Amino acid sequence: MAQAPQEEAQEEAQEELQDELQDxxxxxxxxxxxxxxxxxxxxxxxxxxxxIPVPDAVMTPERIDCGGCSGALFLTREEPFEGLSADAYLHGADRRSLNVLRSVPVVPGLLHSVLRYAGDRPAQLMFLSEAIRCDEEQFPELVALVDLARKRLDFPVKPTVYLGESPHMNALTTGVEEPVVVVRSSLLDQMADDELxxxxxxxxxxxxxSHPLYRTMASVLLRSGGTAWQPLRLVSLPLHRVFLRWGRAAELTADRAGLLACRSLVTSIRVLLTFAGGNRPGTTDRTKIRMEPFIRQCRELAKIESGQGLDGMLAEQLSMDRTHPHVARRVMHLINWVRYGNYLNILSGDYRRRRPRTY
Ligand SMILES: [Zn+2]
Ligand SMILES: [Zn+2]
Structure with missing residues (x-):
């Protein structure tokens, strides 16, 4: 079906913006x-x-071929990361916290049923009650985008997808055995397909x-006086702050997965800037995103945070009770991973493969 002129104009404007931001x-x-x-x-x-030159590899990986066989050096968007393990891209702080949680001594069968009833069922019933379940008949375009992201990351299980009403732009995931992905309607109003x-x-x-598994486990531990478990009791911070800190690290891991799914650093940063208030529909000229000043702003924050003085402590204090890291911090972490971490290795097909799930 032919596109409406308004849609076409919007798409053109998006492409133009993407090129500008890329440069x-x-x-x-x-x-x-x-x-x-x-x-x-x-x-x-x-x-x-x-x-290979890093800037070219990061910004236009599709243009880089092998000097020997002329094959594409990096995976194209159509190629999934076959068998990709989350271990390949876990953020260091997330990995350390997960190792602690993985060492919690539990009876496997018991854990299974506790988590199913503490995590999966309440969420399933809640979304069944208040959101709209999506499938090939209901919002098939959204389902197709979910499937595209799933296939690019080669995630083996098809989740149940829900669309829920909310003015807050976010999505969420839950479910230990039966994953659920919930997309808030305001995201659909504001985000282009590649951003979604x-x-x-x-x-x-x-x-x-397996963040939902450990998130559920953490909440069970918190509710059932998990402080009796020695390694956690040794932690000097209150337990809920320890879990919040892990949750923020988990978001940094998930941001990396977002980048691996869309394979464009500009798109990933654009999403974060839109969350922060940029690129409002209807006011795009007044809230048009610019990369350069924002990266300068992020660098200013990173400098303050790494400082030993009062400012550094204050910056740490400000994020202590948050579930998500601040946007500027998320952008800097992503950029650092792309520049100095193993992002390009993964993109070239050199990554850790997963083992079958053991729980
Ligand atoms: Zn080659
Ligand atoms: Zn998240």
């Missing part, structure tokens, strides 16, 4: 005259080691890393 981001991250950083990437087709794929990829990151 801006590249300039601010790798200014000319600083020298171009390079990285060695092994070809997944012929094994040849290629030295980034958001849905973020949610699959939570599922992939």
């Amino acid at each position: 801006e981001l590249r300039t601010v991250l790798w200014p000319e005259g600083d020298g171009t950083p390079t990285r060695v990437v092994s070809c997944r087709h012929c094994g040849l080691k290629n030295r 794929v980034a958001i849905l990829g973020h949610e699959f990151g939570h599922l992939h890393a």
Whole structure:
């Protein structure tokens, strides 16, 4: 079916904005005259080691071919990360917390049923009551986007998808055995398809890393006086703050999954800036996102946070009771992972594969 002229114009404007932001981001991250950083990437087709410029690899991976066999060095958007394990992209702080939670001594069968009734059933019943279940008949376009994100990350289980009403732009995931993804309607009003794929990829990151399982476990521990368990009792902070801190680290892991699903750093950052108030529909000229000033703002915050003085302590204090890290922090973590972490390795097919689930 032909597109309405208004839709076409919107799409064109989005593409134009994407190109502008792409150029801006590249300039601010790798200014000319600083020298171009390079990285060695092994070809997944012929094994040849290629030295490639990092800015090109990050911004336009689809244009980089192997010098030996001419095959695409990085996976295209159509290629899933087959067998990808969440361990490949876990944020360090998330990994450390998960290791503690994984070491909680529990009877496997008991854990299974407790979590099913503490986590899966209440959520399923709640969304069945108050949200709209989506499938091939109900909102098939949304279901197709969910499936696209799932396939790109090669997440093996198809979740139940719900659309729920809310003025707050967010999505959420729950369910230990039977995953549920809930998309809030305001996201559909404001986000383009590639941005939704980034958001849905973020949610699959939570599922992939079994965050709902450990989130449920954490809440069961909190409710049942889990402080009796020695390693947690040794933690000096109140327990709920320990879990909140882990939750914030888990969000950084999920942001990485979002990027792996949409495979565009600009799109991932655009989503975060929209959450922060940018790019409002109907007022896009007045709230048009610019990358360069925001990256400068993020760097200013990072400098303050890393400081030893009162400002550094204050910055830490401000995030202590939050479930999500602040936007500027999320953007910086993502950029640092792309520049210095294993993002490009994963994109080239070099990543840890998962083992079958054991719980
Ligand atoms: Zn090759
Ligand atoms: Zn999240």
